[in-house]
Amino acid sequence: MASIGGPEPQYPIESVDNALKILLLLGERSELRLTDVAHYLGVATSTAHRLLAMLHYRGFIRQSERGKAYEAGTALTGVAFSVLQRFDVRSTLHPFLERLNGELAETVHLGILDGTTVRFIDAIESPRAVRVASRLGQSMPAHCTSTGKAMLAQLTPADLHRLYPDEELEGLTPNSIRRRSELESEVEVARRLGYATSSEESEEGVTSAAVAFPARRTPMQMAFNVSVPVSRTNRTDLRRMSTVLRETVDEATALLH
Known part of the structure; x- marks a missing residue:
């Protein structure tokens, strides 16, 4: 997992932090399963599912062709390519x-x-x-x-x-x-x-x-x-x-x- 980029915020928002952790984890793996995410975050599968659903809604992840896992969505790859172009x-x-x-x-x-x-x-x-x-x-x-x-x-x-x-x-x-x-x-x-x-x-x-x-x-x-x-x-x-x-x-x- 990528290292922390700055000091810990005074008022951290756990749900935002967990969503970002999912995206960072996706940077290391080609696909993520619900149970993998729940285990990694240390949360219930229902909580992991809600986080994944929101990321899916915003296009940052998408379901794989088999529908049993999640992979990078167009919003995430779009951001990555934009950063690449600016770099x-x-x-x-x-x-x-x-x-x-x-x-x-x-x-x-x-x-x-x-x-x-x-x-x-x-x-x-x-x-x-x-x-x-x-x-x-x-x-x-x-x-x-x-x-x-x-x-x-x-x-x-x-x-x-x-x-x-x-x-x-x-x-x-x-x-x-x-x-x-x-x-x-x-x-x-x-x-x-x-x-x-x-x-x-x-x-x-x-x-x-x-x-x-x-x-x-x-x-x-x-x-x-x-x-x-x-x-x-x-x-x-x-x-x-x-x-x-x-x-x-x-x-x-x-x-x-």
């Missing part, structure tokens, strides 16, 4: 993208995680004639991209299950991951290596590698990605590029803390 993370990180583009001579992206979706918010295309096209402004299923898998690797196994309650997953290409168990294996590899890869899983003819920013030290879950035509890369190249990505992420994180 202007793209301007802060764009020079690092330029450096990656210059060093690797390949297309590079900055992506953020929104639920099970990756949104590409900045990109620079490779200077080479044959190159991967920019995905700036596009959204893709997180499990089909190296960018998404790198960020999903920062979730706990329980949170990953809550984010993907079903075993079957929809894909974009014949190589896309289509089972949650397979995604779990990929995510575990990404945790161990410190980077994630994708081979023609989001687009045929494209391979990529990505390194995520430390989630607890950034305003949102983010990752740098390098995308390369399959015809001119191999595992050794991806490892080398991932090392460059990791070093760049480490340096850039210091500006976001």
